[in-house]
Amino acid sequence: MEKKDWIILQTVHEEKNITKAADRLFMSQPTLTYRLQQIEKEYDIKLLYRGRRGVEFTEQGEFLVKYADKMLTQLRDMEEALWNLGDNVRGTLRLSVARAIALYQLPKILRLFSQQHPQVDFNINTGLNLDLIQSIYKQDSHIGIVRGDHHWPYEKEIISEENICIISNSEIDIKDLPTMRRICYNTDPALNMVIDNWWKDNYSTPPLVTMNVDNMEIAKRMATNDLGYSIVPSIILEEHDKLFKMNLTNHNGENIKWTTWILYRKEFLTLSMVKEFVDFITDYFDENKCNLST
Template sequence: MDDRDYEIIMLLAETKNITHAAQRLYMSQSTLSKRIKLMEKELGQTIMLRSRQGVHFTPAGEILITHAKSITQHIRTLKQELALDNGTVHGTLRLGVSINFAHFFLARTLQALKIHYPRITPHIKTNQSRYIYHALWHHQIDAAIVRGEFADWSGQRLHLFSEKICLIYSEKKDIDFRSAPYISRQTDLHMENSVLQWLRENNLSINTLNTGITVDGIQTVVSMVEAGLGWAIVPEICLSHFKGSVMPLNFTNGQPLIRNTYLLYTMDMLALPQLHAFVQFLTHHKGDLYV
């Protein structure tokens, strides 16, 4: 087996789908299938089963995945360290980023990073924070920028910024929060629990609110509120151009509702010089980038 075989195994472990893996590898499904058969012949084991539901790895295949992760990481670390030239940091930075962070802050972050480290090549994956966190756990990315709390994370955590959680509604008309539509969206458990606590403390209940509107996307929420279609509770990150009323929320004890954004990574991955440089860059410049 060679480097390409290990890349194939890692992609199949991620996608669980022959078609999707073949597309990302820029090869035909038949070529990929032949490559898998050659691997199985070399190993003397069936490593995966195929069905209409996708790829299912056998116990032998699961062992192969574990070793493929280790081998590809060692090869990648070797190549990145060899790429260092006269103290200049080279290499690809595999970074997972929350969708909302990507929308509002990613461009300025990468622009500033390019000035300081022009030979770092960012490879960005964007998704909701919980999926980015999952990708970090499964070593699909080098580091993750996530929003919200992940209490089970045992690695390194760099706090980037905090923001207020606000109640918003249109200035076009007065609003009765009990009867007007509450525009909600899917979010993480910590944010959801904070909102529910604030509602309870203010004699409001999610069960008695007019909750007929649920959307996927924070910008959609803001647009609907601006149009006078209801009210919502959102983080401050999306309100720089909002035209309406904004009320930062506090619990009854005076503590503000806030949402934190973090860079998550592990000490092991700091062996990658480009990640080490990125961590140092954010440590020193986060106050300028995220104000």
């Protein structure tokens, strides 16, 4: 078996569908089917069965998929170690990044980093914080950038803190919020908890939610068009936005902050691209603290 065969097995197992796996691998379906048949012929086994709901791997097929996973991981580790022996910073940096950071800040960060280290490629995974942390813990990613306070037993650093704020198309009185239309959005449960706790500390009735949208960027656009107010981290506010903004505060009058962390495992710092990126991103946020906390 060759590397491409390991990738084929891994992809078909993940997709559970020959057509989808072929599309993902940029192969024709007959070519993919032929490669699977050749693997079966080489080892004299039956890899999988096709059914109405997709493909199902045999016990021997499952064993071979696990072997393929191990071999691809070992090959990846070997390549990273080999590239690390040279003078140049190179390789594929695997990042697990909170969606808001990936949308509003990561493109600029990667552009600036790439200018210094053009031989580094990137594999970006986004999602909910708990999924990202699991990816870093399993070493599927070199570095994680997550938001909120989470348990992490290895190296972590705060790289930014931002305010959580109420936004609306026009000025509002905070006392009127319970009777005003609120726009909610899908986000990490940890952020929802912070906002819900603030609400309970200040009001005795639930908010008047009249709209639920997929993400905070859509919520901002709805608020811009005077369809209600929303409560969001300040990361989504850009210079061209013409919105009324009011920071959430606690009983002491202090702004309630939403924290961004960088997470990693110390052993990955032996890879030059990982160490360079950790140093770069901490310096970047240090230099831009004033802009990020508004």
